[in-house]
Amino acid sequence: MTITPSDPYAAYSALRLSGPVHRIAGPDGSPSWLVTRYGDVRRALADPRLSVDKRNALPGNYRGLSLPPALDANLLNLDPPDHTRIRTLVTRAFTPARVVALADPIRRTARALLEPVVREGRADLVAEYAAPLPITVICDLLGVPEEIRTDFRAWTDTILAPPGPDEARAAIGAMLQFFGDLIKSKRSTPGDDLVSDLIAARDDADRLTNDELTSLVFLILFAGYENVVHLIGNATLALLDDPALWEQLLRDRSLLPGAVEELMRYDGPAPLAIRRFPVEDVEIGGVVIPAGETVLLGLSSANRDAERFADPDRVDFDRVAGGHLALGHGIHYCVGAPLARLEVAIALEALLDHTPSLSLAVPRSELRWRDTIRTRGLLELPVMTKTERPDQ
Template sequence: MSAPPALDLAQLLDAAPGADPYPAYARLRAEAPVHRVALPDGSLIWLVLREADVRAGLTDPRLSLNRRHSGAGYKGFSLPAALDANLLNIDPADHLRLRHLVAQGFTPRHVEDLRQRIQVTADRLADRLAAEAAPDLVGDFATPLPLTVIGDLLGVATADRGDFSGWVTAMITPEHPGQIAEAVDSIHRFLLRLVATRRAALQDDLLSALIAARDEDDRLSEDELVSLAFLILMAGVENAQHVISGGLLALLNHPGQFAELRADHGLLPDAVEEILRFTVPGQMAIRRFPTEQIDIGGTAIPTGDTVMLCLASAHRDPNRYPEPDRFDIHRTDNAHLALGHGVHYCLGAPLARLQIQTAISTLMRRFPHLALADPHEEPRWRSSWRSRSLAQLRVTVTGPPDGQLPG
């Protein structure tokens, strides 16, 4: 039986008002749980949309992350081998070995030790916000907070952090096709210099520990070492900054819930989980390849084809979340997939949650009158089929003359 004709995913998403992909996902999800889709580069994939299927797919051992299981040779975007040998792209045996090595940097004790450093950074950035008339919460707060934290964790020089963040943004949401290759090349050369510099003078940071594992115990290949540094920097910075900014926009758009949160910080942990569900920046989990023909949602998917599990669609599935398009910090059943599931659950999840909580609590404490600079202005987004994040979020941090809280 021949495969169904492919839909043009970019055209579907671009047609959504305001670059909002969720109406398009809702239409597709209502039509069928799985669709044959063409990506902008012409690659054909199977797009899995329903939460139950996405959750099951994340733990299905028949869905391999290794490109060698791509029957016709994977034609979509891929990192070079020197950046691809990380925890996201390998199957259980090597994954567990690398995960054990990296886990030392993300133990509960280590994350707790970072709490004060994160708070100091958040307070310093808040000081800068207070000095501006209409600061940008993306560029002035949400981006530099995780960039500083993860930069310190890996020993990245302060002067180099902005360049790395810009390259990652260009790789994920490029302005033109050639920008992806340029950004990947810049990232690779940067990481090679970083590893060489740290190897010449080991310090008390996670990258030094990984280099020691590579050089002394031979538990890492050189590609694995560089790839792990790339993953920690990219995932630790890119995802956290977008969840922080997206979460703040959701709260500012729901002033009643924001006021409740200000009055009771005990609501913050549940609010963070709802923010992670509601604002997930990574629209898709990383591509997977069936090692045998499998059935997903009644659709037979051949061995070696490319499967994409759509996290954004799963998080808005009404069969899993009542009124899924409603932001609700009181949602009790808010278990989400933003930080992964199963063996690939994010090692840095405790650190990500701590950064998000610290960011929101700091802004609530420092700026009780925090509001959108122009409530009628549409936010600026960076969007692609892979990712959706805020490019800018202008706010005011001082209250009205009468001292009344907005909203």
């Protein structure tokens, strides 16, 4: 069964029908177990027997992305008690008030990014809107100086889709140096930003180690950038695919919060949760998975499971919000979920306000997707922002 980037959902549907758990080659080519059905995926996400710590993988069973220790000690590689300690510190710094305070800056950024798009009448909405919006938000959140943000985005894009191993290593090295300098600067001169708050955060006289802090900033950057880019792009495309949905939101903006949840469920940014390694033999969906083998939890597949969501291949703003797994579940639920929701809602609202006649500028079949099952995102989204007037 081939999972194609342009239409993975047909393959997920077939896999769910044929069984709850399948032996596949994972994204790194190593053997993995793929869990496909909603109930099994949701339970597994909260199962403490499924570790994210790579030290629990069988030797040679998992290769994955190789990062230096200063970037690898992040929440996606840690189990309790270290995960609990660090997540508690992050939660104390990443407060609801901090997220709410970002709303107006996000609106201003969205409006500014759309000005040239509206003026030109055509745009690649990924390159000109969906990508620069979250990188600006994350840089504001972390306290990254304006003059370094272009490099910051270039490094991030290179690591996400490296032209080759040398370029990836160079980008990781440059980013590691930058984070080291940023943290050193914030230690000596704290600001009103998340990095400064994380440096000051304590839990019973404990604080983040330098590697933990660097890894955490790295994770916030990547999760906050990559996932939101794809959320905005995928959600916009889903609305353009069905003009009736677009018209619904044009008429009634109060639908936006529920629409964001439904669009996340329908076409989320992360097809798979971070890989797990059983610390003991574990039965999932009637299949016994040996300790140490790689388990992949199919978030996108679970979100289209008809046993949980009626008519799952249709976007329905009247669907009862919640229950989807696009941002995870359990102790590894996305720590930045409130900010992601806010960014997507504001991004869509700005499009509705400033480009009410938005439409695709190319045939749907010509759209290109990232060639990976790790992420679900468009390479570009060519759009027209206004219809032709009779006098043109």
